[in-house]
Amino acid sequence: MIKIRAFVAVDDPVACDKFIEGHSRLLEIHFGLAKITSASTEWKKSASTIVLIVEDETGEKIYGGARIQIVDGVHPLPIETAIAKYDRKILEFVESGTCEVCGMWNSIEVAGMGIGSNILTRISAAALTQLPVDKVYVLCAPITMRMGRRIGAIIDTELGNNGTFNYPKDDFLATALVLKDINTLVHADPAERERIFDLRENPVQVRTENGPKGKFDVSYNLKIANLHRLNV
Numbered sequence: 001m002i003k004i005r006a007f008v009a010v011d012d013p014v015a016c017d018k019f020i021e022g023h024s025r026l027l028e029i030h031f032g033l034a035k036i037t038s039a040s041t042e043w044k045k046s047a048s049t050i051v052l053i054v055e056d057e058t059g060e061k062i063y064g065g066a067r068i069q070i071v072d073g074v075h076p077l078p079i080e081t082a083i084a085k086y087d088r089k090i091l092e093f094v095e096s097g098t099c100e101v102c103g104m105w106n107s108i109e110v111a112g113m114g115i116g117s118n119i120l121t122r123i124s125a126a127a128l129t130q131l132p133v134d135k136v137y138v139l140c141a142p143i144t145m146r147m148g149r150r151i152g153a154i155i156d157t158e159l160g161n162n163g164t165f166n167y168p169k170d171d172f173l174a175t176a177l178v179l180k181d182i183n184t185l186v187h188a189d190p191a192e193r194e195r196i197f198d199l200r201e202n203p204v205q206v207r208t209e210n211g212p213k214g215k216f217d218v219s220y221n222l223k224i225a226n227l228h229r230l231n232v
Contacts, residue, residue, distance in 0.1 A: 001057050001206075002110075004119070005221040006127050008229055009049040009067075016044035016051060018062045023105045040081070043103075047231040048072035050131065050224060052123055054106065054115055064106030066120045070099040070133060070232045078102045079139045079176065082167055087160050090176075096232075099133040104144070114211030121147040122192065123222055126199035128182045130224050132232055136179040139167075145175060151196065152188035153177035 009016055020041050043049040046069070053065040069077055077100040083090050101124045106116035128136060137156075138148045155163035156178040167174040179185075185193050199205075203222035208215050 001217045001219055002063065002115075003055050003057060003059065003219045003221070004052065004123060005055075006050055006052050006123070006224045008047060008224065008226050009044050009051050010047050010229065011226055012051070013044060015053055015055075015059075015062070019051060019053060019065050019103075020044065022062055022064070022107055023103055026105050026107070040075075040078070042075055043067060043069055046072065046075050047229045048075065050127060052120065052127065052222075054110070054120070062107070063110045064104075064115055064120065066104040066124050067102050068099050068124060068127060068131065068136075069102060070131060070230065071096055072232050074231070077137065079137050082139060082174070083160065083165050083176070086165050086167070089159060093156075093159070094137070095135075097132065097134045098137065099128075099131065099135070100137045100139075102139070112211070112213045113216060114209065114213075117144075117147060118150075118211070119209065119218070121151055122196055123199060123220070125151040125179075125185065125188075125196045126203070127222050127224065129200055130203075130222075130227065132230070134180070134182060136182065138177045138179070140175050140177055142173055142175075145177075148177040148179075150189045150192045151179065152181065152185040152193070153179040154187060 048070045050068040054063040079100050080090055080094055104120050140148050156176045157163045159176045163176050165174045206219045209218050
C-alpha cells in the first residue's frame with residue numbers, strides 16, 4: 001500500500017527534510033543539477049506552502065512528492081526566482097491568490113508506476129479548491145508538459161518566448177503554464193477531470209490505481225489540516 005497525504009509544510013519538518021533530500025538527489029543523479037536557482041529550501045519554514053507526499057505504509061520512506069506554494073508577500077514563488085531575469089513580467093503576474101505547483105519528483109523505486117506522470121499532478125489539482133487561490137503556475141520541462149496540459153493548464157504566451165525559457169541551463173527548455181479555472185477545469189482531459197473531482201469530493205479514500213507497471217493500492221488523505229495557519 002502506498003500512502004499519499006497533504007499537509008502544511010511547518011506541520012511536519014521531518015517529512016519536509018526527507019522531501020528535500022530525495023528531490024535534490026534525483027536532480028543531481030539524473031540531470032546533473034546540484035543546485036538550481038529556484039531550489040530554495042526556505043519553503044519548509046513557511047506556513048504558505050502545502051506539501052503533497054508519497055510514502056510507504058509506515059511513513060518512514062518517501063517515494064516522491066510535490067509542493068503548492070502560495071504567494072505570501074515574503075517568500076517568492078520559485079517561478080519568480082527562476083525566470084524574472086529573463087522576463088520581469090512574471091513579477092506583475094504573480095499576485096495575491098496566485099500559487100505554484102513545483103518541486104514535483106518521484107524516486108527510482110516507484111518509477112514507471114505513473115506516480116510522477118499522473119498521480120502527483122492529479123492530487124495537486126485536487127487539493128487546490130481547499131486553498132485561497134484562483135491562479136496556478138507550473139514551470140514544466142518538455143517531458144512534463146503533457147501532465148500540466150492534462151489538468152487544463154495552458155501555456156502563458158505573454159511570458160518569455162511564447163511561454164518558453166532556457167532554464168535551468170542553456171540546453172534545457174522550460175515552459176510556463178497557467179491554470180485560471182481552478183474550480184471548473186474546463187480545459188482538462190475529461191477522464192482526468194472526473195478523477196480530480198472525485199478526489200475533491202472524497203479527499204480521504206483508498207483506491208486501486210492502474211499504472212504502466214500494473215495495479216497498486218493507494219491510501220489518499222488530501223484533507224489538509226490546520227489551514228488556519230496559512231500565512232497568506
